[in-house]
Amino acid sequence: xxxxxxxxxxxxxxxxxxxxxxxxxxxxxxxxxxxxxxxxxxxxxxxxxxxxxxxxxxxxxxxxxxxxxxxxxxxxxxxxxxxxxxxxxxxxxxxxxxxxxxxxxxxxxxxxxxxxxxxxxxxxxxxxxxxxxxxxxxxxxxxxxxxxxxxxxxxxxxxxx
Amino acid sequence: xxxxxxxxxxxxxxxxxxxxxxxxxxxxxxxxxxxxxxxxxxxxxxxxxxxxxxxxxxxxxxxxxxxxxxxxxxxxxxxxxxxxxxxxxxxxxxxxxxxxxxxxxxxxxxxxxxxxxxxxxxxxxxxxxxxxxxxxxxxxxxxxxxxxxxxxxxxxxxxxxxxxxxxxxxxxxxxxxxx
Numbered sequence: 001x002x003x004x005x006x007x008x009x010x011x012x013x014x015x016x017x018x019x020x021x022x023x024x025x026x027x028x029x030x031x032x033x034x035x036x037x038x039x040x041x042x043x044x045x046x047x048x049x050x051x052x053x054x055x056x057x058x059x060x061x062x063x064x065x066x067x068x069x070x071x072x073x074x075x076x077x078x079x080x081x082x083x084x085x086x087x088x089x090x091x092x093x094x095x096x097x098x099x100x101x102x103x104x105x106x107x108x109x110x111x112x113x114x115x116x117x118x119x120x121x122x123x124x125x126x127x128x129x130x131x132x133x134x135x136x137x138x139x140x141x142x143x144x145x146x147x148x149x150x151x152x153x154x155x156x157x158x159x160x161x
Numbered sequence: 162x163x164x165x166x167x168x169x170x171x172x173x174x175x176x177x178x179x180x181x182x183x184x185x186x187x188x189x190x191x192x193x194x195x196x197x198x199x200x201x202x203x204x205x206x207x208x209x210x211x212x213x214x215x216x217x218x219x220x221x222x223x224x225x226x227x228x229x230x231x232x233x234x235x236x237x238x239x240x241x242x243x244x245x246x247x248x249x250x251x252x253x254x255x256x257x258x259x260x261x262x263x264x265x266x267x268x269x270x271x272x273x274x275x276x277x278x279x280x281x282x283x284x285x286x287x288x289x290x291x292x293x294x295x296x297x298x299x300x301x302x303x304x305x306x307x308x309x310x311x312x313x314x315x316x317x318x319x320x321x322x323x324x325x326x327x328x329x330x331x332x333x334x335x336x337x338x339x340x
Contacts, residue, residue, distance in 0.1 A: 024207070037198070037205040039238040041250070055267055056304065056336050064270045064329070066205065068231040073208035081212045081222050085230060089274045152223040152280065161276050 007082045010111065010119035010145045019078045019106040019123070024070075026062070026129075028098045034066030061095035071125055071137050074104045079121070083143050084151040086120070086161025090137035096129060103128050109138070116158045119145040169306065171298030177262060180293045186254045187290035191243070194228050194236050194285045202232045226283035233281055233316050233325050237289035255291045255312050256331050265307045265333035272330035279322045286319045294328070307334025 024030070028048075035045035040063045043050040051060045062070075068088060076083055096102055110122035125137040140161065142151035151159075203213050211218035212227055219226050228236075239250035251257050260268055281287075297309040309332050316324040 030205075033205045037202045037235075038232065039198075039235040040252075041238075041241045055269070064273050065231065065234050068273065068275060069202055069206045069208070069229065072229055072231040073203075073206040073210070076208070076210050081210050081218060085277060087274070087276045088231075089272075091272045092270065095269075150222065155279070159278065161278065 007147060008078070008080045008143055009147060009149075010113070010121070010143050013108055013111050013121050013143065015108050015111055017108040019074070019104075019108075019125075022074050022077070022104040023101050025101045026096060026098050028060065031060045031062055031066075031096075031098055034069065035063045038063060038065035038069070040065060057095055057097075059097040059099070061097050064092070067092065067096070067127070067135060070102075070104070070127070071139065074106070074125065075123065075139055075141055078106075079141055079143055082150060082152070083141050084154075085139060085141050086159075087140040088137060089139075090125075090135050092135045094132070094134045096127065096134050100129050102134070106139075113145065114160050116154070116160055117145065118151060118154060118158070118160065119143050119149070167301040169299040169301055173296055173298070174262075177259070177293075177296055180255075181295065182292065184290045184292050187288065188237070189288040190236050190286055191240065192236075192286075194281060194283050194287065196226065196283050198232065198235060199228050199283065202229055202235070223280055228281040228283060228285075230277040230281055230325060231275070233275070233277070233287070234289075234314065234327060236281075236285075236287040237314075237316060253291065253312060253314070253329065255293050256310070256329070256333075259293075259296065259308075259310055259331075260333045263308060263333060265335055267305070267336060268307075268331050268333040269304065270329055270331050271309070272328075274328040275325060276327075277325045279318060279324050281324055282318075285324070287324065288317045288319075290315050301337075302332065302334065304332070305334035305336040307332055 032046045045063045106125040123139045127135040238252040294311040314327045
């Protein structure tokens with residue numbers, strides 16, 4: 001899956017729709033680059049010896065903001081650049097370590113228009129490794145209601161994330 | 162991890178209880194939102210969204226240069242080192258205060274909620290403040306014995322506009338000797 005450049009509009013989204021799967025090989029570089037990109041200097045995200053001996057986990061692992069960035073990329077790859085993420089709630093049940101591919105999947109849970117006329121899609125997203133769920137995510141994403149609607153133009157009371 | 166929690170001690174020290182609901186550590190970042198961080202973040206997750214790479218797309222769609230909202234917390238994190246700084250420079254200081262207060266050397270984040278309001282613009286200067294929302298009693302999990310806590314962080318831009326909020330659930334713990 002690559003970044004979408006076309007505009008996805010709300011009328012083209014239905015509850016139960018599934019997003020294209022995204023798989024990425026997680027390496028030490030994935031973890032360390034993600035930590036440095038988010039200015040997270042804590043050693044469990046770049047020092048394997050610290051992670052194992054101090055934290056009691058098998059290896060360094062993806063940090064929280066970088067997981068948020070992966071979810072963001074996965075969602076907007078599908079929804080396109082006009083889509084605007086309003087809310088992301090995720091639960092990390094088990095760390096993501098280097099050495100195996102991680103896979104993202106998502107299903108449309110809800111499609112709605114709020115009182116301000118903004119179109120929203122709610123997604124249930126999962127990050128799995130070898131079939132085991134590592135993180136679950138519920139994302140609320142504003143999607144244009146028509147070709148001339150733009151969620152990014154919303155401000156103040158017209159933006160209710 | 163939360164499914165195997167075993168409650169051990171529900172008492173909460175008064176000094177910790179007094180922190181709940183109080184804003185702490187309001188800090189304005191030492192540097193503005195930078196285009197280079199936008200690119201580095203997008204590169205780290207192979208995010209090709211044109212609003213982060215193509216200035217015309219950013220202008221046409223969002224009204225100007227913009228940062229991924231997921232990067233909001235990064236702009237409030239301290240440098241690894243800066244002149245005059247001593248020791249490890251920490252973000253989310255309330256989290257580390259709680260680790261120290263309860264003598265819990267290790268910690269992990271379990272839940273995270275991000276809500277995004279005003280777009281985060283290149284050139285913005287982010288001010289953050291933290292508020293402790295709750296602390297659990299002592300619990301045993303597969304990682305060890307410790308406590309869960311919820312810390313909210315608010316982020317505003319230089320105009321006082323709310324950029325976003327984050328809510329972290331952390332688990333501070335001490336490992337137990339293997340049987």
